Amino acid sequence: MALRACLRTKPGLTGLLSQLSSCSSHGAAHMSPALVAQRRSSSTSQKIKVDFDQSTGVAVMRMQSPPVNSLSLEFLTDVCIALEKLEMDKSCRGLIVTSSQPKVFSAGLNILDMYGKSPEHCVEFWKAVQEMWLKFYGSNMITIAAVNGSSPAGGCLLSMTCDYRIMADNPRYSIGLNETQLGIVAPFWFKDTMINTVGHRTTEMALQLGLLYSPAEALKIGLVDQLVPEDQVLTTATETMTKWLAIPDHARQLTKSMMRKPTIDKLTSNREADVNNFVKFITKDSIQKSLGMYLEMLKRRKA
Numbered sequence: 362m363a364l365r366a367c368l369r370t371k372p373g374l375t376g377l378l379s380q381l382s383s384c385s386s387h388g389a390a391h392m393s394p395a396l397v398a399q400r401r402s403s404s405t406s407q408k409i410k411v412d413f414d415q416s417t418g419v420a421v422m423r424m425q426s427p428p429v430n431s432l433s434l435e436f437l438t439d440v441c442i443a444l445e446k447l448e449m450d451k452s453c454r455g456l457i458v459t460s461s462q463p464k465v466f467s468a469g470l471n472i473l474d475m476y477g478k479s480p481e482h483c484v485e486f487w488k489a490v491q492e493m494w495l496k497f498y499g500s501n502m503i504t505i506a507a508v509n510g511s512s513p514a515g516g517c518l519l520s521m522t523c524d525y526r527i528m529a530d531n532p533r534y535s536i537g538l539n540e541t542q543l544g545i546v547a548p549f550w551f552k553d554t555m556i557n558t559v560g561h562r563t564t565e566m567a568l569q570l571g572l573l574y575s576p577a578e579a580l581k582i583g584l585v586d587q588l589v590p591e592d593q594v595l596t597t598a599t600e601t602m603t604k605w606l607a608i609p610d611h612a613r614q615l616t617k618s619m620m621r622k623p624t625i626d627k628l629t630s631n632r633e634a635d636v637n638n639f640v641k642f643i644t645k646d647s648i649q650k651s652l653g654m655y656l657e658m659l660k661r662r663k664a
């Protein structure tokens with residue numbers, strides 16, 4: 362069965378060899394350096410770079426969408442395509458998500474994709490946001506967020522979809538669901554994801570006040586799992602991944618699914634209503650006005 366799974370994905374001798382050895386637990390130890398080199402693959406879109414090391418079964422996804430890795434429709438589409446590819450490759454067991462941008466993990470949803478756009482665009486955009494969340498939250502892979510910068514709103518959501526969060530211990534960074542500060546309401550599945558992460562009471566306060574937490578505060582409430590110096594975020598994520606990889610996949614995956622399925626099912630069975638709700642809400646004049654003011658504030662802050 363496992364062998365058949367190995368044979369399914371990659372054609373050719375090299376693919377076959379690498380698949381066979383990635384199905385055994387110590388494949389890389391027996392291989393020539395040349396073959397080991399072939400076991401690394403890299404794919405780059407404009408917005409993300411994915412490096413997959415078949416010898417470890419771990420991929421690293423680097424978000425590289427300047428200036429702040431905001432989640433635009435294009436960015437979300439690239440992420441979803443990359444995730445789908447990794448998910449289909451059974452030799453990929455773990456994924457680390459991090460940022461190539463200095464100081465920012467992700468600024469959350471691209472406000473320009475919600476401001477002054479047609480209802481049709483808003484529909485496409487929101488479907489892509491849902492899709493990214495469903496893919497990450499329901500992933501069979503071990504997912505670790507290496508949060509090497511600020512991570513407000515949708516950026517925080519993205520990190521919360523992962524199994525483990527390691528954040529740079531820099532007091533200038535912040536993380537949280539700050540939607541109410543923009544005059545918008547976090548959808549029910551943002552709220553549910555946060556409840557699943559930090560509990561009901563903390564979520565209630567965090568969401569109503571739109572709180573952004575420093576790394577130390579985030580660690581205290583369990584929004585992140587570990588703080589490390591900035592230059593050690595990725596190495597710590599890699600070390601942590603090794604520990605998680607020691608757990609048999611099937612047991613870990615079933616457990617993850619047991620924990621997350623009710624939340625996933627809730628969105629899956631309400632996707633269309635959630636899209637309609639978003640479009641109705643986001644195209645309101647009052648919401649557009651507050652988004653416009655928020656954008657101006659961001660631009661002024663820079664000047």
Ligand SMILES: CCCCCC/C=C/CC(=O)SCCNC(=O)CCNC(=O)[C@H](O)C(C)(C)COP(=O)(O)OP(=O)(O)OC[C@H]1O[C@@H](n2cnc3c(N)ncnc32)[C@H](O)[C@@H]1OP(=O)(O)O
Pocket residue numbers: 428429431464465467468469470471472473511513514515516539540543545546547548638639642643656659660662663
């Ligand atoms: C039922 C209805 C439900 C509706 C639910 C909608 C849900 C929304 C969830 C969201 O994610 S909304 C987005 C919320 N995001 C934020 O509040 C983050 C705003 N950004 C920041 O706080 C800061 O930019 C930062 C991320 C902390 C980085 O700070 P830094 O000082 O390094 O950079 P800036 O000078 O502020 O920004 C540089 C540049 O980037 C633009 N920008 C920042 N964030 C966004 C964004 N989210 N979308 C689009 N553009 C963004 C900013 O305007 C600057 O642009 P410029 O042209 O270079 O001046």
